[in-house]
Amino acid sequence: MKLTPVLSANWGDDKPWTLDGYGEYDAAKKALTTLDPDSIISMVKDSGLRGRGGAGFPTGSKWGFIPQGDGKPHYLVVNADESEPGTCKDMPLLLANPHVLLEGIVITCFAIRSNQAFVYIRGEVLHIVRRLQAAVAEAYDKGLLGKDIFGTGFDLDVVIHAGAGAYICGEETALLDSLEGYRGQPRLRPPFPAVAGLYASPTVINNVESIASVPAIIDRGVDWFKTMGSEKSPGFTLYSLSGHVTRPGQYEAPLGVTLRELLELAGGVREGHELKFWTPGGSSTPILTAEHLDSPLDYEGMTAAGSMLGTKALQIFDDTTCVVRAVLRWTEFYAHESCGKCTPCREGTYWMVQILERLEAGNADESDIDTLLDACENIMGRSFCALGDGATSPITSSVQYFRDEYVAHWERGGCPFDPAASTLFAAAGAMS
Amino acid sequence: MLSDETRERAKELIARYPKPRSALLPMLHLVQSDEGYVSPEGIALCAELLGLTKAEVSAVSTFYTMYKRKPVGDYHVGVCTNTLCAVMGGDAIYDALKEHTGITSQNGVTEDGKVSLEHIECNAACDFAPVVMVNWEFFDNQTPTSAKSLVDALQSGQPVKPSRGADSVCTWKEAERVLAGFYDGRADEGGAAGPASLEGLKLANERGDKA
Numbered sequence: 001m002k003l004t005p006v007l008s009a010n011w012g013d014d015k016p017w018t019l020d021g022y023g024e025y026d027a028a029k030k031a032l033t034t035l036d037p038d039s040i041i042s043m044v045k046d047s048g049l050r051g052r053g054g055a056g057f058p059t060g061s062k063w064g065f066i067p068q069g070d071g072k073p074h075y076l077v078v079n080a081d082e083s084e085p086g087t088c089k090d091m092p093l094l095l096a097n098p099h100v101l102l103e104g105i106v107i108t109c110f111a112i113r114s115n116q117a118f119v120y121i122r123g124e125v126l127h128i129v130r131r132l133q134a135a136v137a138e139a140y141d142k143g144l145l146g147k148d149i150f151g152t153g154f155d156l157d158v159v160i161h162a163g164a165g166a167y168i169c170g171e172e173t174a175l176l177d178s179l180e181g182y183r184g185q186p187r188l189r190p191p192f193p194a195v196a197g198l199y200a201s202p203t204v205i206n207n208v209e210s211i212a213s214v215p216a217i218i219d220r221g222v223d224w225f226k227t228m229g230s231e232k233s234p235g236f237t238l239y240s241l242s243g244h245v246t247r248p249g250q251y252e253a254p255l256g257v258t259l260r261e262l263l264e265l266a267g268g269v270r271e272g273h274e275l276k277f278w279t280p281g282g283s284s285t286p287i288l289t290a291e292h293l294d295s296p297l298d299y300e301g302m303t304a305a306g307s308m309l310g311t312k313a314l315q316i317f318d319d320t321t322c323v324v325r326a327v328l329r330w331t332e333f334y335a336h337e338s339c340g341k342c343t344p345c346r347e348g349t350y351w352m353v354q355i356l357e358r359l360e361a362g363n364a365d366e367s368d369i370d371t372l373l374d375a376c377e378n379i380m381g382r383s384f385c386a387l388g389d390g391a392t393s394p395i396t397s398s399v400q401y402f403r404d405e406y407v408a409h410w411e412r413g414g415c416p417f418d419p420a421a422s423t424l425f426a427a428a429g430a431m432s
Numbered sequence: 433m434l435s436d437e438t439r440e441r442a443k444e445l446i447a448r449y450p451k452p453r454s455a456l457l458p459m460l461h462l463v464q465s466d467e468g469y470v471s472p473e474g475i476a477l478c479a480e481l482l483g484l485t486k487a488e489v490s491a492v493s494t495f496y497t498m499y500k501r502k503p504v505g506d507y508h509v510g511v512c513t514n515t516l517c518a519v520m521g522g523d524a525i526y527d528a529l530k531e532h533t534g535i536t537s538q539n540g541v542t543e544d545g546k547v548s549l550e551h552i553e554c555n556a557a558c559d560f561a562p563v564v565m566v567n568w569e570f571f572d573n574q575t576p577t578s579a580k581s582l583v584d585a586l587q588s589g590q591p592v593k594p595s596r597g598a599d600s601v602c603t604w605k606e607a608e609r610v611l612a613g614f615y616d617g618r619a620d621e622g623g624a625a626g627p628a629s630l631e632g633l634k635l636a637n638e639r640g641d642k643a
């Protein structure tokens with residue numbers, strides 16, 4: 001297995017966040033001066049690039065849905081909300097390399113005939129907001145944004161828009177409502193954003209990593225891109241390892257590597273411990289176990305393993321971790337972040353927290369697990385948006401793999417684990 | 433009292449968007465940069481400039497956790513207690529800080545008004561767990577001990593340096609001004625990436641791996 005740094009290739013360079021450090025927008029120049037919009041869309045379609053925000057929708061097809069010659073303004077909205085628990089790729093990317101996103105935005109907007117892009121970035125990342133603001137200002141300064149880019153007559157404005165702390169605003173239609181100045185609650189689809197998105201105009205919404213991958217495809221070509229990954233999941237991507245692993249961090253690799261391979265590179269699970277459970281792509285993707293170490297980390301491989309690739313946020317938990325505690329905390333997160341629009345999610349997540357609290361405290365029995373699974377069944381597929389579905393993932397998957405551990409809690413009348421043993425500083429004895 | 437400058441800046445924000453109401457979230461950040469929270473006066477200003485009712489503005493501001501209903505401290509400390517960080521030590525850090533500061537409620541403030549404390553959700557820095565934020569700057573790989581000294585330094589006015597961020601932490605109001613959309617000129621401070629961000633790249637270079 002080979003690592004394939006592309007987006008992360010310049011992170012170790014001197015000031016890669018400046019134009020001096022990043023270089024010219026060569027790919028954008030090539031796109032705007034030698035390609036026409038439709039052939040760019042075709043290239044991105046042919047590359048097989050799939051959205052990196054979680055759902056894996058083919059990026060080129062999404063662009064192709066934008067009606068042309070409709071006389072309405074078109075918008076590109078970049079989703080930089082990155083709040084799915086475990087997900088930590090877009091923020092380091094933007095901290096080190098904001099221009100790769102801006103260059104991708106120039107190419108994308110040219111392709112979908114848009115003159116206005118927004119980057120909706122979560123608010124709780126001050127320095128990353130600064131880096132984006134500075135990069136945009138520098139790009140305007142050098143004529144890479146603004147009027148008549150590369151002398152082609154193409155105009156583009158970019159606004160950096162900071163959110164205000166709401167996970168649901170990562171859901172694309174909630175994001176649009178938020179960007180229009182409303183509470184961030186999902187919209188009914190159809191109409192899809194490609195037809196009626198921001199201000200009821202045709203809108204493409206893509207993840208940071210998706211758009212940032214475009215310059216490399218234009219620059220080095222579709223064939224090069226397809227030398228990495230698999231037929232259905234081609235290309236390179238950022239895998240984020242966190243938790244009980246010797247060297248957590250960002251590992252840019254071809255799609256389809258396995259956790260076993262990544263763990264080997266990252267020095268394995270924390271010394272003296274074994275892998276217990278992990279998420280392939282954030283807390284909304286069903287947890288997996290050591291059984292799945294050799295499953296390919298691509299869209300098909302993770303579906304086959306009973307989970308989803310999601311955001312490639314590999315959260316690793318070793319044998320010191322109580323799975324019930326982990327699941328309770330995630331469920332509290334969903335209950336807190338539920339936007340309240342639909343009953344199954346709003347009420348269901350609340351009740352699931354109540355039941356899980358009792359289970360963790362050891363004041364529960366078999367019937368509580370049944371009630372919990374019943375609640376999941378009533379949320380899954382019955383909620384207005386995917387947040388509700390995601391909230392059921394940790395619960396159903398943990399009961400599937402670790403039912404005995406739930407039982408152990410009420411048999412012992414409490415949690416059998418010592419939380420201190422799971423901490424990063426457990427060995428250093430820094431608990432005092 | 434909201435300053436005249438805030439009113440002018442709010443108008444500047446409105447002009448950045450195709451439709452005025454899109455400026456509401458930035459305007460609420462701006463209000464916080466002046467008043468330290470979303471004050472009744474700030475709500476009235478947003479309503480007036482956008483042609484909304486105060487109820488409509490409040491309905492929006494109460495939806496988002498970054499908008500505060502009461503003033504927070506000059507240094508707002510967020511401890512990530514989502515699962516990954518909690519397990520890696522975030523729970524222990526949060527408990528230690530509660531005890532150390534005497535703050536018992538979410539967004540509570542120390543008596544001197546210097547520090548406030550919040551347990552926060554995943555801040556997209558899990559590979560640096562456990563994570564603490566001060567005015568939305570990253571303090572990576574914290575321990576209860578390091579977090580307590582951090583808070584002590586903040587309270588006594590000593591400069592503190594984020595792990596990945598500017599060279600020093602600005603005040604909460606200054607941070608809110610940047611988030612409102614007014615750049616403070618500090619992007620060139622700090623490094624490009626923390627150690628964890630570079631693990632894969634370092635290894636690729638050692639092995640001669642290339643895309």
Ligand SMILES: Cc1cc2nc3c(=O)[nH]c(=O)nc-3n(C[C@H](O)[C@H](O)[C@H](O)COP(=O)(O)O)c2cc1C
Nearest residue numbers: 051052053079081082083170171172206207210386
């Ligand atoms: C609750 C929820 C939160 C989401 N958060 C994000 C996010 O923070 N960033 C993101 O890119 N996509 C997020 N998504 C997925 C988006 O709805 C959308 O699919 C994505 O931005 C599309 O971009 P892509 O095709 O490039 O992946 C979220 C979805 C849901 C249901």
Ligand code: SF4
Nearest residue numbers: 339341342345385388
């Ligand atoms: S599923 Fe949850 S987050 Fe989504 S619309 Fe319903 S209440 Fe809101």
Ligand code: FES
Nearest residue numbers: 512517554555558
């Ligand atoms: S869980 Fe704390 S930063 Fe992600």
